[in-house]
Amino acid sequence: MMKKGSFIRVLVSRWTVLLSVILIALFIIAAVFAPLLMPYDPLAMDLPNRLAAPSLKHLLGCDLMGRDIMSRIIYGARTSMLIAFVSIIIGGIAGTLLGLVAGYFGGVVDTVIMRLTDAMMAIPQIVLALGIGVALGRSTLNLMIAIGVSSVPAYIRMMRGQTVSTKNQMYVLSANVIGCSDSRVMYRHILPNSISPLIVTATINLGGAIMAEASLSYLGLGVPPEIPAWGTMVSDGFQYIETAPMLSVIPGLCIMLVVLAFNIFGDGLRDMLDPRVRGSL
């Protein structure tokens, strides 16, 4: 395993990666300490100054129910992060296990799982998520399941490829020779060596998950209406685009910045974990 010192040093070497790390840190702090950072209660209505323009009292102005946009954005970070991480976990775990089994045992198991994955890959992710979301009904948990399940095929395909290539390595053969059981070989040898591509896929998918939450709420399927989430704020704000464009623009900008940060961080991570590139970093 890389020594910790070099891990940080490499991370900081490219300033874009540094910037993305800072952004992600901000995003996580906002999400975790949301209640402390918010100037107002994101749900408190204040009808008189509905759609108020940005002012000192309300840094980013108010939304169509007079709620302070700044605090909704901060609380929204929490929802988006929650949804992104949980759907990554759902998709990641399911996808990795299925990919591992398909790659390791091959034969019928592999064909069945891979054909199912091809089929789910033939349907665009947004449509798959929409179908599952509508089937389960509109709730935060269902949204996470919808996004998670629709991202499973990507993990399966990545993990299967990784398992097939690792399986033919000599150290896996030697594990068999020593007498390890199949399951031990899988979780002790193949899985640890697939961690780096898994992390990279996860970070990049994290961005995808946040965007999926936004798109689904745009199609009317997001989290319950009162819970501030960036995607819902963009889609609700869309109605008042001419009178108060900031309603959509700001949350949209936040989504883009966070997803951009995760993507750049993901790229940096991949270069760092790839021994060939590490030298020239």
Place this chain on the structure above:
Amino acid sequence: MTQYIVKKIFQALLVLLIVTFISYLIMELIPGDAVDFLLGLEATPEKAAALRASLNLDKPFIVRYFMWLGGLFRGDMGTSIFYNDSVTNILVKKLLVTFRMGFAALIISTVVGITLGVVSAVNRGGFWDNLISFFANIGISIPAFWLGILFIILFAVKMKVLPVQGYTDPSADFWLHTKQMVMPVIVTAVGALSSMVRQTRSAVLETISQDYVRTAREKGLRERAILIKHVLRNALIPILTLLGMQIRVLFGGVVIVENIFAIPGMGRLLVNSVFNRDITVVQGCILIMGIVVIIANLLVDVSYGFVDPRIREIKDVA
């Protein structure tokens, strides 16, 4: 080679079958059906039951699926519950709209994507590489509908350069059609273009580090000749794989964009049909999408054969 193609076709058909089953299953799980919705406030249980029987919605799920499948083989995709019209002629018009837009976005994202990808890979670490990579990163991070909103505000509302909404048939008024198509096509293409740039770049970088490129350099060929004759021909294989995936990304983008720009394409029809519980139309849309994605992957697999001689005579050695 033909045996390789036949194998791929057979596999594609199997996958297509699974696709239709998955979509039928999901639609079945969704609570509520078109009939309740259709009759609205005046509905009475008897009326609802009568209508449901006439559309044989009362039969079990599996029976209905195989009836639909049977119809499919006879070339009839069933009738839409909601529009009580045959799915085929509803889809035909909408299909054309989505294909026209999707195809334009595909061309842009592929051509521009590959060129920028190669340019940024060739002078790795240089100014162009950083600039292109940066914008490619932004490209994949922008949510499509937010970009759409920005475009509407900027070009349609503020600058009034482009029309806000709608879709006119090119035969009717070509100039208005193109003006209306500008924003949606760009918004769809941005995501696909950026991921194309990033993946082309990594494919070309991977190929540049191969031994035979060193041999080519050792032979004293000029850098440009090496790039075209050796690097690009080998990088073509991963890029082709990528092309197969692009179709899926584009369809996802189209679904969102059609809803923003009010384009009566297949994407919007699909979303509405899901909400209207119009199962046959949803099946039709997903079938078409599945067919297109699978055909695209098939073309990619077949083109492997032409690009990579190793795949031509596949011998299955156990």
Place this chain on the structure above:
Amino acid sequence: MDKTVLNVNKLQTEFRMRRYTVYAVNGVSYDIHPGEIVGVVGESGCGKSVSQMSTLRLVPSPPAHIAGNAVYEGKDLVDPSNAEYLRSVRGGKIAMIFQEPMTSLNPVMKVGEQISEAIRLHMKLGANEARARTIELMKKVRIPDAEERYESYPHEFSGGMCQRLMIAMAMSCDPDLLIADESTTALDVTIQAQILEMLRDVVRETQTALLIVTHNLGIVARYADKIYVMYAGSVVEYGRAADIFTAPSHAYTIGLLNSVPRLDDDKDRMLMPIEGFPPNLQSRPEGCAFSARCTQKLPECASCSEFPLKMVGDGHYSLCINDHLDRSQRRSDTLFEAKRIPDETLLEIRGLHREFPVKKGILFKKTVGKVHALNDVNLRIRRGETLGLVGESGCGKTTLARSILGLISPTSGEILYQGTDLTKLDKRKTREMRKDIQLIFQDPFASLDPRMSIGSIIGEPLVVHKLTSGKAEYLKRVEELFIMVGLDPSLRDRSPHELSGGQRQRVGIARALASEPRFLVCDEPVSALDVSVQAQILNLLERLQRELGLTYLFIAHDLSVVRHISDTIAVMYLGRIVEKGDWKTLCKNPMHPYTRALLSAVPIPDPEIERTRNIEAIKGDVPSVSRLPGGCSFHPRCPYASADCAAAVPELRETEPGHFVACPVADAIRGAKSQAGSAE
């Protein structure tokens, strides 16, 4: 030798990475004359390849900085201003062949085109002339039916054939200098002999200068006129081949010669390896780079900074400041007493067959052919014995090893281990037997899990078979294993990529010994290591055999190594054992033509012997495994083949006590003088 083709003077190459710099080449100077063959020999990491690549500026320029000069036809190739001239020379006047033939050719381009591409560029010929010239070249390097093969693709050629194509490509523009960088390392020994013989004839004929870069002392002994020995980025000694071998005058050269097993060694000679590990090129050592590992170093070796190349003979120079070096190859404390092997069978293989079906068709795969990996293999290994198994790639030795370990189930036949037939055991029983039979791998790096620390790698068998109860006992046992294989226990938490090749192989051995096996299958355990490290591992294996009473099945393609360590030797060809016998009779009096060819193809690191003997060339290439020739599968390539060779598959018959051979004409050949260097 009037005009020098290339004169390299104080060549220096440094790779400047972000946080460290690798000093790959420190001031190498050499020159080469037309028609002359120069050998550059040294272990991996000594900079022999990087120096050649630097002269032709083939190393990636951003990290690499090249200094010094390499003058060709009056122009300095290293000087960046001559870049255009360098490009016109590279591939034309100065050509290079690399180690991995299979990956050096563009997989998606016809081979003929790749060769004619260079011709049209440098010799400005039209398409047809270039094509004609390419076909002529392909014939010259003896590629069968060159006309049609012009159109085929690299993956349709074997390793040997690809290397011939690379040579054709290199010779395509009548170069003045040809650099062969480890060009035969990846090939089988018989193919290597064919290639090198062909290369020497072509070079003599066209008076092209040839520079052979290799770590194999035998090759330079046989082919090179002048030899440069390199260590840690600089030339430590150079001179005429004969002088270097008879009067090596640098401690490193002597160490190298002592650690190489030779076909003409007597059995009890123990190899004298160079202890320690290859130098770390990231720091410029004080004094002589080799002082850390030198057994005959003087006090001032490590301190003095200036190292002139001292003349020690006519045209023979050396960096070593110690004038009276001990060159003897035999020292008293290095002799083994002979092994006593009791006549008790540990493992017996009877009539082992293994075929892989070739399937075709879409869904219902129908078998269209059969690959005969093993047919009718019979072997007997006694307890405490080392059975050497020799054969070239594709002969089935790895399949046999994996069958014994139960990783592959044979089509028919039995493998009896202490009476129980391994092939009939169920999954649980097989795993139970795994404790007794272990495997040592060829590639030390690939066989260790990069994510685990060495301690846990070695300790894994203990955990799997629950051999130790409790943490303390586990740690103690692991410590024991570390010491047993000569590893410093403090390395326990290091991960594999921080160790050298030799150390990693020791970890592999320790892991194998963890479950106290009685029988060890060594699948080419040393072929991926440098010569000096190879000797360390061979000695370790022999010591362990004596101490723990282990039995080895030692698989390798290098006959000198097998001869050194084995008690009995079996030779395999295309899945069949063609000859079996104790090491002395087999090497002294080989009866099967293939064994004779194998022995004669292995160069002995001694110019006198090599200059006098010629190699029993075998014709053509190894036939593909799925279409075996009828009768004796060697007959198409056998110089002594007769009519009945093709008729029936020859049986293994005992011509002398303990010496079996599967060749009908074996007795007739016995009379002919053996070509093998089998001096007593």
Place this chain on the structure above:
Amino acid sequence: MKKHKRAISVLIAICMIAAVMTGCSGSGTSSSPAGTAKPSPAAKTPVYGGTLIVSQSTQQFEDNLYPPTAANADVLQNARPCLEPLFKIASDGTLIPFLVKEYKMENNGQKYTFILQQGVKFHDGTDFNAEAVKWNIEQTQAGKIQTVFNTVKSIDIIDNYTLVLNMASPDLFLLQTVATSLPVFMVSPTAVKTNGAEWAKTHPVGTGPFKLQSWDYGVKMVFVKNENYWGKDENGNKLPYLDGITFKFIPENVTCTTAFKNGEIDVLRALTSTMITNLKSSSKVTIYDYAFLQLNIWYPTLVSGSKFQNLKVRQAISYAIDMPTVIKSLFGAEFDTTNQVSYQGSPMYSKDITGYKYDPQKAKQLLAEAGYPNGFDATIVAENTPENSLLCQTIQSYFKAVGINLTIDLADAARFAQSVMFSSWGDRLAVIPFTYTPDEIGAARRVLNPATTLFKSTVDFPEKYKGQVNSLFAATTVDSAKKAYADMNKFLIDEACLLTPIYVKKYAVAQQSWVHGFGSGADGEKQIRYWSPETVWKEKR
């Protein structure tokens, strides 16, 4: 140098984003309620020619234009240019004869006589006569979808242009129902007989001023002028003025309003509150006087063990929400508050219903009396529309003030229909629309009676209320029906508080200044329900 270059590239990117932001940071002005219709200064003389672009932002529609089987009123409205009703009706309820020139009602609704316009032809050239009207009525009855003519027992043809309808039971409001409920359009019998009902769904053959030329589902409908239309304007010249009408369906509110402001659309129908806010205080928005829909919160009193069976809890909830401020600030001018099942300005509206003023203290006190001093958990289910989402979030924050914490369940249309309309919606509050079709009384008969599927399984109507409903059915004169309806309303709201009205919604339409004669009253003409395509004309631009 390399580092420096990379900084430039990022700078460019940032100022690109900044440009986008400033470009659209138009100040968010608070929306002022849309001005009510102002009569245009001088009644200009109508001009012939031009095509009227009419648009509306509706999501779901069912493309069936054959009146007897058409289930969706909005869609059928789209056929108005080519199909015409028997009567038109003004916003204030007065009946305007149209295809039926004169009518007579005898012994309060037992028998009706219609005298038809003469010389009217269907588009396929066949005559519009009594036979055709009889056929149309009978087809509607057979269709079982529309309930308009259910009370008609038999029809006698007196002569070519007069027919008599004999009612099974006296129906005072038949004409209002015919004119206001799902529009009863006259379709050419010969066309339907020859080509079949299926064909008729997509080919409306009527007597209207325009003919349907092309129809792209959910996208566009194009009508062209019917040269031999029977109608004439007051000074005798031929109608219609326009060459054609084009309907454009745009699903996105924003795209509609922006297109309207860019002048691409002449008339924007069925405005939503967000569209009105976007159209800002443009003078072109006209709010019709009659409401067509009311939204109420219903309580699951029949669900055993439900908190809402307790009257005090229901009343506490009615006091807890300040409906007037919510409606005024969140929604546009086309919404109005009401405290009963009727709308202010409707003849049926009764003054003596007190309703529940906003009084959070009283609400808390009632809750305490009902045994929930520190509130309780509840769920509200509503259809998933932008307006409902806003509404529920507001109700949620008002409830929070009195201690009730509410979870919102927004169900998409089909799931709402299935889980609320046709089965018990469980121990939850439900936001259910109530449409005044054909008018309050007709709607009350159809929906507010305990037998309807909607409430049968979830709302427990006490005996007293059932008696009042029977008396409504038995009412033979208009006044007695009004009185019975008022008593029912009083009981529903003040006594049993079985529902809490939220808002009443009126039609709103946005009309460009160069469009006249639309029937919306924008030019001072009499405001009629729906619209009359034959009188619309456009100034030359």
